[in-house]
Amino acid sequence: MIAYVARLAFGKLLVEDSRSFSSRPSKGSSARLRSCDSGLISVFAVRILDLLRLALPRPRRRSRQRPARGPVIVRESRRNERQRLMADDRDIGNDRRPWTADDRLDAAAFHRNHVAIWTVLEKFLRGKTGDVLEAGSGTGQHVAFFARHSPGITWWPTDLNDHHLRSIAAWTAHENLANVRPPRRIDLSNPGQLAEMNEGSGALLAVFCANVIHIAPWRVAEGLFAGAAHCLRPDGRLFLYGPFKRDGRHTAPSNEAFDAGLRNTNPEWGVRDVDEVAALAQHNGLTLAEITDMPANNLILTFERRSE
Numbered sequence: 484m485i486a487y488v489a490r491l492a493f494g495k496l497l498v499e500d501s502r503s504f505s506s507r508p509s510k511g512s513s514a515r516l517r518s519c520d521s522g523l524i525s526v527f528a529v530r531i532l533d534l535l536r537l538a539l540p541r542p543r544r545r546s547r548q549r550p551a552r553g554p555v556i557v558r559e560s561r562r563n564e565r566q567r568l569m570a571d572d573r574d575i576g577n578d579r580r581p582w583t584a585d586d587r588l589d590a591a592a593f594h595r596n597h598v599a600i601w602t603v604l605e606k607f608l609r610g611k612t613g614d615v616l617e618a619g620s621g622t623g624q625h626v627a628f629f630a631r632h633s634p635g636i637t638w639w640p641t642d643l644n645d646h647h648l649r650s651i652a653a654w655t656a657h658e659n660l661a662n663v664r665p666p667r668r669i670d671l672s673n674p675g676q677l678a679e680m681n682e683g684s685g686a687l688l689a690v691f692c693a694n695v696i697h698i699a700p701w702r703v704a705e706g707l708f709a710g711a712a713h714c715l716r717p718d719g720r721l722f723l724y725g726p727f728k729r730d731g732r733h734t735a736p737s738n739e740a741f742d743a744g745l746r747n748t749n750p751e752w753g754v755r756d757v758d759e760v761a762a763l764a765q766h767n768g769l770t771l772a773e774i775t776d777m778p779a780n781n782l783i784l785t786f787e788r789r790s791e
């Protein structure tokens with residue numbers, strides 16, 4: 484293209500040159516010399532242009548877009564990306580990555596689920612004061628977000644993992660939240676630890692636990708329910724977020740695949756059934772009061788004290 488334009492420009496100059504020469508009165512040898520000069524220049528210029536054309540990179544032709552016809556084909560890479568995102572929704576273990584230079588971790592799933600979860604919690608917490616404990620807080624993003632939206636509530640984040648405890652503290656400091664207590668190390672499989680922590684705070688208004696009981700042995704669910712039953716005040720609630728089976732069946736193929744992956748990682752892990760969790764609640768004096776559908780085939784199970 485460049486060579487073509489240059490050739491045109493040069494050619495134009497040469498033509499104009501030759502025209503100006505020919506428009507001048509031609510006189511013998513000087514006219515021949517000029518015409519000879521112009522011929523030489525022309526040959527020389529073409530040679531330079533050829534060299535230029537060889538030296539310069541060829542511009543790539545733009546492929547014309549074809550009009551859309553038939554179904555859109557989802558490429559394999561995009562399908563894998565979708566599956567990866569679906570898996571991320573369930574496990575912060577794989578997508579943990581440093582957020583900044585401090586200890587804050589970022590879970591991709593948080594960005595997709597925190598608003599939906601908050602709409603359920605907020606309905607119960609609105610206008611109330613008291614203490615809410617989060618079991619298995621992970622990165623600490625949920626507790627930070629919820630605390631920012633509920634200044635009347637004191638939040639108690641907990642986790643087993645030291646890495647996560649540091650992230651929770653870093654998020655609280657970053658958000659400058661006065662209504663979040665320092666994160667505490669609690670092993671949910673030990674119900675005594677949850678009860679022990681509560682002694683200082685009085686009875687809890689709520690316990691919130693997201694994405695924990697399927698990525699842990701069943702004894703963690705047992706400890707959670709026993710601890711919550713001990714700590715909740717009479718009007719308190721336990722909110723449990725995650726994927727669940729209904730009547731022994733998975734609610735979506737993605738949940739089934741996720742469950743198989745969990746059990747493959749650890750035979751003690753796995754997506755729990757709503758009925759078995761409800762039975763565990765009953766055993767601890769709690770009752771399943773509400774089931775709320777959440778995005779990406781998750782649920783929030785809400786438990787309250789069983790009225791005698």
Ligand SMILES: C[S@@+](CC[C@H](N)C(=O)[O-])C[C@H]1O[C@@H](n2cnc3c(N)ncnc32)[C@H](O)[C@@H]1O
Binds near residue numbers: 576590703
């Ligand atoms: C998949 S993450 C979910 C974190 C967070 N709730 C969320 O939804 O983003 C599971 C969390 O449970 C914690 N956890 C696992 N076993 C636990 C146990 N026995 N006691 C307390 N926390 C536990 C892990 O350290 C991790 O932070």
